[in-house]
Amino acid sequence: MTPSRAGGSFQKALWVVRDRITTKTAIDDLLADGVGWNIRDLVVQVRGRGDAYYTSTLEPRAEAIDGPADGGFDPLAQLVRGGAAVGVRIHAWANGTFVWSSPSGALPRSPDHIVNAHPDWLLRPDGVKYLDPVGGSDWEGIYIDPTVGAARAHTVDVFADIVRRYPVEGFHHDYIRYPQATYAGSPDDHAAITAIVRETTARLRALRPEIVISAAVFPDPIVARERVLQRWPEWVTEKLIDLVCPMAYRTDTSEVRKLLRAARAAAPRTTMWGGLMAYAGERERVRDQVRAARDAGCDGVILFAYDPKMRDVIDAFAAEAER
Secondary structure (H helix, E strand, C coil): CCCHHHCCCCCEECCCCCCHHHHHHHHHHHHCCCCCCCCCCCEEEEECCCCCCCCCCCCCEECCCCCCHHHHCCHHHHHHHHHHHHCCCEEEEECEEEEEECCHHHHHHHCHHHHHHHHHHHHHHHHHCCCCCCCCCEEEEEECCCCCHHHHHHHHHHHHHHHHHHHCCCCEEEECCCCHHHCCCCCCHHHHHHHHHHHHHHHHHHHHCEEEEEEEECCCCCHHHHHHCCCCHHHHHHHCCCEHHHHHHCCCHHHHHHHHHHHHHHHCCCEEEEEEEEECCCCCHHHHHHHHHHCCCCCCCEEEEECHHHHHHHHHHHHHCHH
């Protein structure tokens, strides 16, 4: 499925992190902002750390959501319903192998969380019990081991459950990789990552053939392959994803252009939104980087991330992408 393109225009979208959808008011404000910026695609994180910002029987309700599950507040349901009312498309963003982190080192409170219920599914570098939730210099927290078949199957079941139960415009993969290649048992373990993508695509397209399947990826295909075993150009070749979002998070605009050109060369015929970072107060920088993405051959841009406190930067992003 090809992402919606109004008259073939250059597209613009926002990544929305889970902490922006924890209350009904926050979601209403988000949708109003999207309309105000004429940003009609919101990629919203609904599975952040092996938890659910929606109603699920497979994973626990996210600890950060305001109110109990029986209180009637379902963030994803409100997003989809509200988005449909104002012409904003919602893409369900789900982290894949990355399932927990905590700055304090705390583990999930729910006994049903994958970390507590299935410790045998977790990646265990150097034989430790689990990756430190605080993270380190080369990882962010706790990951599943994608070579464990049951962990892979659970991940795909969660993804399919979202699409089966919510009429989202698209499904967006993130952290669909190893934390580092050194934590894999073999260089060939890239196949386990690709298996998650392949199995997800088969399930989602059986449920809804029109679903837009996208992925946030390391922009340099060589770095993606060698550092985190993410062979996303193969996913493009197999037509497992419809839209690729290379994360060109750099302050140097020339480096952004270089990375996005490398990504474009690896996927010349697949819809591509260049992934840019919002830097506080840097209105001119974001304008330049939107232009760099256009110069690199991207079909659009997606900004990380929605933040009402950075309204000036998002104003500049949205205006430049309209040109």
